[in-house]
Amino acid sequence: MRYLRPAHGGRDFGAVYNGRREKDDNLRLVLAIGEILQNNDIDVEYTRTTDVYETPYEKAMEANNAGVDFFISIHRNSFPTDNEVSGVESLVYSLTGLKYQMAQQINEQLETIGFVNLGVKARPNLVVLRKTEMPAVLVEVGFINSDIDNRLFDENFEEIAQAIATGILDTLNYAGVIQENNYRVQVGAFRNRTYAERLLDELMEQEFPAYINDSGPYYRVQVGGYENLNEAADMERRLKRAGYPTVIVK
Template sequence: MAKRRRVRWDRVAMVFGPLLLLIIIICVSCGGSNKSKKSPSEISAEQPSSMDIVEQTVPLQSQPEMTDTTVPSGTSVTAAAADPAVNYKQELIVVIDAGHGGNDSGALNDPNNPTRMEKDDVLRLAQATKKAFEKYPNIRVIMTRETDVFVELKDRCSIANSAGADFFISLHRNSALTGDGVEIWINNDAGGDNTMDKLLATYIMELLKEVGISQDRGIKSGFRNSSSNEQSNNYYVNRNTDMPSCLVEMGFMSSETDNQNFDTHLEEYADAIATAVVELVTDRNLFEVETIQ
């Protein structure tokens, strides 16, 4: 009787062992496939993000096109340019500021026998520059004056600030009795980051040089005859505008060479200024410029 009750474990194992093994394999394979398989929603959520990365890196790759030689040392890519998520604006606004006007004639070619006034020259250049921008339909130019009128410096700045302009370019001609050449003034960095101002001025200078100027007198920061690097020592229009700005001294009123260059190359200079802005925003991926063919 005792023999009958004995369980034959070896037989039990032979019968149920493979069955148990089969159940374990099925369970493991089901569990494994659940982990590796993504639900349709997981897949669709992942795909756009990987596409975003591709889209974001493409514009940045074009940045090295900017030649380092034209960038002053110490400048770096701005946060806006480096930000791959930057959204292009619909319209770029550029303020062209013809210096002086009305009772304020600015510099004269000859103080004893003036036949030429700075206020007239810079108005001509401003008007030509406005025209040069016309081939770019999504760039809007705002002029601080279009006729021979006096405009206060603070009004010139508030025109630009209230329009939310992207760039402010003030046009002048130099007043010293001797000397020649073009110089461009920007804010010193006491008031904050002047990287974009420097780039704007550099692009303008490079393109003016391609047209031809008597001398490149440099990109200068601050205010003439001031060595102090304080915010107060900047040109008023540079100091009080909220956007990147520069003040271009388009040669000396007292220089025959500069006057001749000014008259001969007026439209080319205007074109150079417009092209400088277009190239700057394009190189830095700040704005997508449309062009009328």
């Protein structure tokens, strides 16, 4: 299950430019992304589907209590001087793990539409990234006080929704997260996320397609998935030769 968050809402307009309100762009885009994900058999929950306000902390707690797998927060950016900066960027708690891969994928997809790719940045102080217990990505879909970005946003709205959804789906498919009845090779399980991220970084440096599965009580570092047991067994042998303890899971 995925949690989609349109930032701001209600009395909180977000950034405003020439009468354009960030909260409106965010909600419209989140609903379009959610429809695409649902059409691809992904369960989607929303922090809001109407113009209501909740604090970032409340939204993070809702996601935690719902037990969702991923948290995607959609924003529009702003800069002190109008029409000076343009582009998309994504924010994550740390530059590691599946959240980082997903943020990179989303940015790259949006770049194909014409946005400047400003990269992925670590923002561990943000509530929706710090308090969420699942991988979380905050996407800044262009600057609301950039005429260039607003033109891209309005003229390519459906393509933008598809680009973000594709970034999410491609990452999950690559990691084997959304495949059913598939085989994965588990390399470690930790109560402390820091230890899981250390192992993940080590595996990714060796180009293993690893990720953190934190859908249960432990942070499980896994590789795959694979449609048949033989493929999983081949990867398990590679990992064992590299010195890692492994177990094949479904």
